[in-house]
Amino acid sequence: xxxxxxxxxxxxxxxxxxxxxxxxxxxxxxxxxxxxxxxxxxxxxxxxxxxxxxxxxxxxxxxxxxxxxxxxxxxxxxxxxxxxxxxxxxxxxxxxx
Amino acid sequence: xxxxxxxxxxxxxxxxxxxxxxxxxxxxxxxxxxxxxxxxxxxxxxxxxxxxxxxxxxxxxxxxxxxxxxxxxxxxxxxxxxxxxxxxxxxxxxxxxxxxxxxxxxxxxxxxxxxxxxxxxxxxxxxxxxxxxxxxxxxxxxxxxxxxxxxxxxxxxxxxxxxxxxxxxxxxxxxxxxxxxxxxxxxxxxxxxxxxxxxxxxxxxxxxxxxxxxxxxxxxxxxxxxxxxxxxxxxxxxxxxxxxxxxxxxxxxxxxxxxxxxxxxxxxxxxx
Numbered sequence: 001x002x003x004x005x006x007x008x009x010x011x012x013x014x015x016x017x018x019x020x021x022x023x024x025x026x027x028x029x030x031x032x033x034x035x036x037x038x039x040x041x042x043x044x045x046x047x048x049x050x051x052x053x054x055x056x057x058x059x060x061x062x063x064x065x066x067x068x069x070x071x072x073x074x075x076x077x078x079x080x081x082x083x084x085x086x087x088x089x090x091x092x093x094x095x096x097x
Numbered sequence: 098x099x100x101x102x103x104x105x106x107x108x109x110x111x112x113x114x115x116x117x118x119x120x121x122x123x124x125x126x127x128x129x130x131x132x133x134x135x136x137x138x139x140x141x142x143x144x145x146x147x148x149x150x151x152x153x154x155x156x157x158x159x160x161x162x163x164x165x166x167x168x169x170x171x172x173x174x175x176x177x178x179x180x181x182x183x184x185x186x187x188x189x190x191x192x193x194x195x196x197x198x199x200x201x202x203x204x205x206x207x208x209x210x211x212x213x214x215x216x217x218x219x220x221x222x223x224x225x226x227x228x229x230x231x232x233x234x235x236x237x238x239x240x241x242x243x244x245x246x247x248x249x250x251x252x253x254x255x256x257x258x259x260x261x262x263x264x265x266x267x268x269x270x271x272x273x274x275x276x277x278x279x280x281x282x283x284x285x286x287x288x289x290x291x292x293x294x295x296x297x298x299x300x301x302x303x304x305x306x307x308x309x310x311x312x313x314x315x316x317x318x319x320x321x322x323x324x325x326x327x328x329x330x331x332x333x334x335x336x337x338x339x340x341x342x343x344x345x346x347x348x349x350x351x352x353x354x355x356x357x358x359x360x361x362x363x364x365x366x367x368x369x
Contacts, residue, residue, distance in 0.1 A: 006156070013155045055283075061324055062151045062239050064283040075287075078112030078355045081177025082214075085111070085125050086221055092126065093133040 005057045008046075011036040012063045015070055022070050029071075099264030101257055102271055102368040103138035104339040105131050105223075105347075106302060106332040107361035109147060109215050109275040111176055116354030124359050127348025131361045132222035138368035140271035142189050143229035144256065144338075146249075146331045147215030147275045148238040153207075159240035162252070163205040165233040166190035170210065172217035183220060186230040189264075193232075196259045202252055204234075219275045229271065236334065238276070238327035243315060249330035250311035253337025269368075274335035276328025278358035279321070286323060292351040294321040295358035298329055302362050303344040307336025325357065339364040 011032065015022040025032045033043040045053040051073055054064045068074040107128060114121035135143070152173055154160055167185045174180045194204045212220070216233045224231065236244045236252070253272070260270045278295035281287045301309040310333040318326045344364040352359045 004156070009156050013151065016152055060151065060156060060239070061283040063156075066151070068283075076356055078115065078352075079176075080111065080113040082111050082218055082221070083177045083179065085128075086179070086225070088125070089129055089132065089222060089225055092129040093136075 099260040099268035104272040104364040106274040112355035120350040135223040152213040163235040166206040173211040176214040246333040249333040250337040253334035274331035280325030280357040281323035290351040290358040
């Protein structure tokens with residue numbers, strides 16, 4: 001059974017809560033990969049083509065989503081804030097909502 | 098004894114209206130309607146059941162079932178959900194965890210959680226003033242092995258029994274199961290929506306056939322509803338918690354632009 005990319009999973013999970021780390025991941029990925037102990041073979045693949053690499057490496061789909069989002073490579077174009085919708089609730093449901 | 102005063106299931110993702118503005122508006126209207134029904138049932142406690150999306154839990158320790166026991170929650174803020182603190186209920190969450198441990202469920206009590214959109218977005222449109230105390234219950238279908246629909250259904254039944262036999266007289270509890278419907282996350286089928294399957298799931302729930310959702314295997318769900326479709330374990334929870342009453346579909350849209358079949362149902366429960 002293939003070992004999952006646990007080091008990369010930990011990196012992605014950490015970057016969710018650390019904007020500085022997420023920024024460094026975008027700007028200097030090789031350095032960050034090394035910090036988290038991502039194996040060298042994986043680092044090369046990730047630097048060459050992150051989109052193909054995460055699939056080939058077996059990154060968990062939910063973490064792929066976050067990783068590609070962190071790198072600005074996510075193809076889902078419908079992302080938006082829910083705040084404008086929440087602001088309409090009072091009008092939709094009445095003043096007591 | 099307490100009462101389940103309302104129960105509903107809804108998708109918990111969201112998107113812009115660029116691809117289909119009328120459909121996006123119908124989804125918003127449906128979510129608002131569901132939220133209004135839940136709010137008007139005047140719950141003391143709102144149990145929101147969802148998978149975390151690996152924002153709070155990690156793959157280093159794959160916790161399948163967990164319950165929030167904090168007295169306050171601040172949303173993570175993903176999808177732009179306001180980071181407005183909500184009251185929780187340490188007492189309710191802890192008591193349910195204890196009850197479950199006596200009947201064959203091991204819920205992991207968690208203190209330090211910032212509920213992501215799976216919990217915080219439906220809470221925001223169903224409990225906008227924070228009147229009800231929020232109790233997040235995690236069926237973490239992102240984990241392997243993922244909690245099954247059968248497990249979700251039985252846990253929902255456990256919540257109902259807990260509320261009706263262990264809780265103070267007249268305590269009012271609302272249940273909101275969130276997630277689904279069909280979606281494929283970062284897979285070759287991303288963007289695919291299986292409307293036939295989605296409507297079948299909703300029909301099971303509104304027909305009072307919760308056991309039919311409970312009987313769905315992981316393999317069937319992955320094949321027909323995608324890895325994101327595993328979230329319907331929370332819909333099975335709603336079936337169990339509502340006592341297999343019938344319900345009604347509030348909204349459904351096959352939103353391929355959002356990568357998700359979007360649906361919501363409300364169970365026919367008399368809140369008076």
